[in-house]
Amino acid sequence: MVRVAAHDPVALAEIDLYGDLIIAAAATPFDRLSADRIDQVLRVEVRGAVEPDVDQDVDPAVRVPPQRNDVPS
Numbered sequence: 001m002v003r004v005a006a007h008d009p010v011a012l013a014e015i016d017l018y019g020d021l022i023i024a025a026a027a028t029p030f031d032r033l034s035a036d037r038i039d040q041v042l043r044v045e046v047r048g049a050v051e052p053d054v055d056q057d058v059d060p061a062v063r064v065p066p067q068r069n070d071v072p073s
Contacts, residue, residue: 017042 024041025033033041 020041021033021038024037028037038044
C-alpha cells in the first residue's frame with residue numbers, strides 16, 4: 001500500500017479558523033455569535049477604517065480577512 005502525505009496550507013488554515021469559531025460559539029452565553037464577534041474571531045479588518053471601534057455603515061464587500069504571513073502561497 002502506498003501512502004501519500006499531502007499538506008494543503010490553505011485547508012489547514014481554514015480548519016484552524018473553523019476551530020476558533022467553534023471555541024467562540026461554545027464560550028458565548030447567547031444562542032448565536034454576532035456578526036461583529038465572528039469578524040473578531042476570524043480577524044476580519046475593515047479596509048480604510050480609522051478607528052475600528054467606531055460604528056460606521058460599512059459595505060460588507062470591504063470587509064476582508066488580514067493576510068496571514070505563515071501560510072505559503
